[in-house]
Amino acid sequence: MLGSLDSKPKDLETIARSGGALRRMAARVPTYLTDLRENPAWLPMFLLARTIPFRKVHWLTAKRVRSSVSAARSMFDDLKGEAIAVELRRTGIFTGLTLPQAIQEEIARFGHETPCFGNFDRKLEFLAGEHEEAERRFGRTILSGHHFERILQCEAAVAVQEDPLLLDVARHYLGGEAKLITTRTWWSFPTKTASEADLSRASFKFHFDLDDWRMLKFFFYLSDVDADAGPHVYVRGSHNRRRMKHQLTLLVGHPADEVLEYYGEENALTLTGKAGSGFVEDPFGFHMGTLAKQTPRLMMEVGFGVSKPSKRRYHGEPVIR
Incomplete structure (x- = not known):
């Protein structure tokens, strides 16, 4: 079962602040330009989907779905999609998913046996069990390891x-x-060499995703996740209301104290759980991944959207200048 623990997101935010927001945005310019060339409709989404009025207008275009029972059997037994959607509309998150043990173990085995790419860089290839050696070999702090399209071999x-x-x-x-839209698995690694610049990434701050007008992401822990293994944090209710300051800015990451003061510290849900536990969330709501302090975390994401997915690069993979 997934649960709520006090992971002290404010402490992480204190570490993460480095004042490099403009530098990080500048580094993303090549990616933004490539997205625009591939899909000109990306620009109005990127500029307007962060505002509640334009999002509400876009939601009005959603095609209605009648209640139906799928003939195919789900591995999640008797859960009902319509009921889960009701909870998502209310809080932005549903936490009652559990992978069958055999499925979880097979994906976890794949994650251990398949080389990943450190920090989204395909030049930094290594096995998860060789993380410390990889940091020495590459002379780099490595906080994450993504399998990219290799996961589709599992x-x-x-x-x-x-x-x-x-x-x-x-x-x-x-x-x-x-x-x-995408399926991905990735490792989050504890490291003793992380700098403030490493920790200033948006994923370690409260942020919202802006990859499409309407999105939904399913997450599954493939390893046990406690307070020291980098649990995910989600701010309930922040998916359908937004402070004006958080709409009229190109930044998606914001200080934890600022987010929690406005949306309510009591709404910050820290998600811990055994391997196989999962949840689904509207990623427009504020969320963040906390730092893995003691043990590495292996996680899977399955994302859905309403726009054409990019075929140029795998999810999350940046365009290098």
């Missing part, structure tokens, strides 16, 4: 992304045009 991972419950939830929440 039959169990493909079975999860194709499970009928996930699409049913997505269609009831996002509308009938909801489609699978």
